[in-house]
Amino acid sequence: MDRRAFLKAMSVGLAGIAGTAFSATRLRAEEAGGHKEFMGVLVDTTRCIGCRSCEEACAEANNLPVPDISDESVLGKRRDTSVTQFTVINRYTTEKGNVFVKRQCMHCCQPGCVAACLVNAMQKREEGPVTWDTNCMGCRYCMVSCPFDIPKFEYNSWNPRIQKCNLCWDRIKAGKQPACVEACPQEALLFGRRKELLVVAKRRIYQKHKKYIQHVYGEHEVGGTDWLYISAVPFEQIGLRTDLGTTAYPEFTTGFLYAVPIVLLLWPAFLMGVSYITKREEEEEMRGGTR
Amino acid sequence: MSAKETPRAIKGFKDFMVFLRGELKPKGKIFTPFNVISVPVIVLGAVLIVYRFITGLSSITNLSQEFPWGVWIGFDVMTGVAFAGGAYILTFVVYILRSEKYHSIIRATVLNGFLAYVFYAGALVVDLGRPWNIINPVIGNKFGVNSILFLVAWHFMLYMMAEFVEISPAFAEWLGLKRVRKILSSLTLGAVIFGITLSTLHQSGLGALFLMAKGKIHPLWYTEFIPVLFFVSSIFAGLSLVIFEGTISHRVFRDQLDHEHRSSHNDIVIGLGKACAGAMFVYFFLKVLIFIHGQHWSYIYTPMGIWYLVEIIGLVLFPCFLFLRGVSYKNSNIIRVAAVLTMAGIIINRLNYTVIAFKWYVPLPAHYIPHWMEIETTLAIVLAEIWVFRWIVNRMPILRRPPEWASEEEKLQERPKFSRRTIPQWKKV
Numbered sequence: 001m002d003r004r005a006f007l008k009a010m011s012v013g014l015a016g017i018a019g020t021a022f023s024a025t026r027l028r029a030e031e032a033g034g035h036k037e038f039m040g041v042l043v044d045t046t047r048c049i050g051c052r053s054c055e056e057a058c059a060e061a062n063n064l065p066v067p068d069i070s071d072e073s074v075l076g077k078r079r080d081t082s083v084t085q086f087t088v089i090n091r092y093t094t095e096k097g098n099v100f101v102k103r104q105c106m107h108c109c110q111p112g113c114v115a116a117c118l119v120n121a122m123q124k125r126e127e128g129p130v131t132w133d134t135n136c137m138g139c140r141y142c143m144v145s146c147p148f149d150i151p152k153f154e155y156n157s158w159n160p161r162i163q164k165c166n167l168c169w170d171r172i173k174a175g176k177q178p179a180c181v182e183a184c185p186q187e188a189l190l191f192g193r194r195k196e197l198l199v200v201a202k203r204r205i206y207q208k209h210k211k212y213i214q215h216v217y218g219e220h221e222v223g224g225t226d227w228l229y230i231s232a233v234p235f236e237q238i239g240l241r242t243d244l245g246t247t248a249y250p251e252f253t254t255g256f257l258y259a260v261p262i263v264l265l266l267w268p269a270f271l272m273g274v275s276y277i278t279k280r281e282e283e284e285e286m287r288g289g290t291r
Numbered sequence: 292m293s294a295k296e297t298p299r300a301i302k303g304f305k306d307f308m309v310f311l312r313g314e315l316k317p318k319g320k321i322f323t324p325f326n327v328i329s330v331p332v333i334v335l336g337a338v339l340i341v342y343r344f345i346t347g348l349s350s351i352t353n354l355s356q357e358f359p360w361g362v363w364i365g366f367d368v369m370t371g372v373a374f375a376g377g378a379y380i381l382t383f384v385v386y387i388l389r390s391e392k393y394h395s396i397i398r399a400t401v402l403n404g405f406l407a408y409v410f411y412a413g414a415l416v417v418d419l420g421r422p423w424n425i426i427n428p429v430i431g432n433k434f435g436v437n438s439i440l441f442l443v444a445w446h447f448m449l450y451m452m453a454e455f456v457e458i459s460p461a462f463a464e465w466l467g468l469k470r471v472r473k474i475l476s477s478l479t480l481g482a483v484i485f486g487i488t489l490s491t492l493h494q495s496g497l498g499a500l501f502l503m504a505k506g507k508i509h510p511l512w513y514t515e516f517i518p519v520l521f522f523v524s525s526i527f528a529g530l531s532l533v534i535f536e537g538t539i540s541h542r543v544f545r546d547q548l549d550h551e552h553r554s555s556h557n558d559i560v561i562g563l564g565k566a567c568a569g570a571m572f573v574y575f576f577l578k579v580l581i582f583i584h585g586q587h588w589s590y591i592y593t594p595m596g597i598w599y600l601v602e603i604i605g606l607v608l609f610p611c612f613l614f615l616r617g618v619s620y621k622n623s624n625i626i627r628v629a630a631v632l633t634m635a636g637i638i639i640n641r642l643n644y645t646v647i648a649f650k651w652y653v654p655l656p657a658h659y660i661p662h663w664m665e666i667e668t669t670l671a672i673v674l675a676e677i678w679v680f681r682w683i684v685n686r687m688p689i690l691r692r693p694p695e696w697a698s699e700e701e702k703l704q705e706r707p708k709f710s711r712r713t714i715p716q717w718k719k720v
């Protein structure tokens with residue numbers, strides 16, 4: 001019976017390992033993109049005039065209610081993206097006057113939302129966009145894991161979707177620019193390969209180093225984002241979180257995920273060992289007792 | 292084996308239906324205070340859940356874009372699973388360490404754990420936006436293998452099966468299925484080992500979910516050791532619930548228990564209290580280490596710091612002390628009080644991670660406060676679980692001794708190797 005029980009427990013344990021150990025096979029979302037350099041957008045906040053053409057173009061490209069961009073009253077209060085607005089322009093009053101800042105999904109190089117998704121409904125595409133798919137089960141863990149609070153959930157629908165900017169993935173695949181970039185009359189938005197955008201951003205900073213803050217927001221933040229920002233005022237004054245650190249969010253979970261297969265292997269072995277010892281003790285006690 | 296104790300003869304489907312119809316009838320009084328209160332709550336909860344599936348989550352919850360997880364996750368799932376931890380601790384003690392003392396409460400605990408998982412995973416379905424896709428991580432409509440939630444989902448599912456195997460001999464005894472019972476009970480040890488391993492991983496995994504909420508959880512609570520804290524706290528959370536549930540069960544189901552079982556319960560409670568005190572001390576020690584290591588003194592003088600102290604001193608250290616007092620005075624009432632305080636501490640701790648210390652920087656009224664309908668449905672789910680628990684305890688050998696034929700059989704089967712767990716203490720005396 002001992003050997004049988006042992007084998008039985010062993011087989012159950014092994015089945016469990018087979019069922020779960022592959023959770024550690026791919027730990028880093030950074031590998032999702034392959035070797036291609038991601039596409040991204042550089043936002044020069046010194047050039048933006050707050051015309052909100054990008055908002056309009058975004059809504060048209062994504063079949064969302066088109067905002068009335070002649071109405072400037074909305075700039076009076078702080079707005080967040082929503083299920084019907086994938087991008088918004090906010091106005092910040094700073095020591096250097098009004099600064100307009102575009103907000104949308106940052107398309108992290110190693111996105112927390114992608115690492116969070118248990119069905120890969122959130123995906124980092126090789127071109128750079130982070131996209132959402134309908135095999136989502138609506139757990140909203142992506143919303144918890146996003147450092148920028150970007151994924152938005154349709155709470156008022158029986159069949160809700162996660163709504164957010166997808167960097168106009170279809171347009172990129174067709175060789176076009178994202179709708180917002182195309183609509184910008186000020187060239188405040190620049191679309192291109194992330195590496196090249198970093199060069200452009202740094203060149204602008206070097207050439208006008210008195211005008212700009214010496215930092216490209218998104219170069220290192222949360223492991224790097226495909227959207228990059230340069231600014232004349234400190235980034236925390238224009239609503240960009242500077243306390244997020246430079247560690248990619250998926251890496252916070254790698255330690256735990258590495259521990260999983262170890263526990264799955266060692267725990268059953270340990271438990272079976274203890275069980276074997278206690279069983280022997282008991283038998284000996286019994287034999288001693290009946291003698 | 293006496294004649295009247297032979298297994299019930301259920302031959303064929305028709306017999307089974309007759310038997311089932313008989314068992315479905317209520318036993319005992321219908322208009323008890325518990326029934327009068329719980330039935331309307333459950334019915335209203337069911338109506339609200341249907342309404343929610345038609346009109347979306349915003350119709351009965353206060354969830355928002357800022358607060359994607361509310362009490363359904365924070366209480367039902369996070370707290371419920373921690374409370375269900377008693378099952379894996381006690382199966383470890385009874386089946387691995389083979390301690391006879393706790394054998395009399397093992398079935399009730401495992402049943403409670405199993406039902407907790409069924410109902411709280413059920414609550415998760417209510418919370419999911421697109422619940423029909425819940426099967427996707429299982430059938431492979433894309434495996435999100437780098438997700439901690441993927442791991443937790445699989446472990447929930449597998450652990451529910453393991454717990455079902457652990458409790459299934461009681462079902463077989465109820466149905467009088469002798470052969471099936473033999474097969475099922477031979478699987479117990481394997482299921483227990485598998486179950487403990489899974490529990491270790493998903494209790495800590497639930498905590499690991501919050502590792503990616505860095506910056507959103509108050510620094511006094513956020514640490515890379517959240518998984519360890521969740522695991523250790525699930526030990527005393529589970530045991531406290533066992534003490535609490537046992538205390539109530541022993542009043543309500545008094546007629547199910549024989550004298551020895553009843554009189555041994557005090558000893559059991561004291562033993563559990565001792566284990567709780569130990570686990571809580573370890574937990575408190577870890578918390579202090581993390582606090583000092585993180586250099587968190589400056590947060591103590593803020594409102595969140597005081598809230599932190601309430602949790603750590605008032606609802607961990609103080610009940611830990613009470614447990615010790617109860618153990619040294621052999622006073623089970625002190626231990627029961629400590630268990631209730633501990634449970635309150637666990638509820639607050641899990642809600643801190645999901646709701647209270649989560650985005651603590653968002654002031655009221657923008658901060659999430661549960662809608663009364665969320666609390667109502669939560670209550671309905673808890674009460675429904677108690678109903679099913681009661682139904683099973685009244686019909687199956689959960690608290691009462693297994694039928695004579697079952698223990699006879701185990702004795703015969705295990706004669707040469709004699710296992711203490713199969714022959715209860717009271718029979719040896």
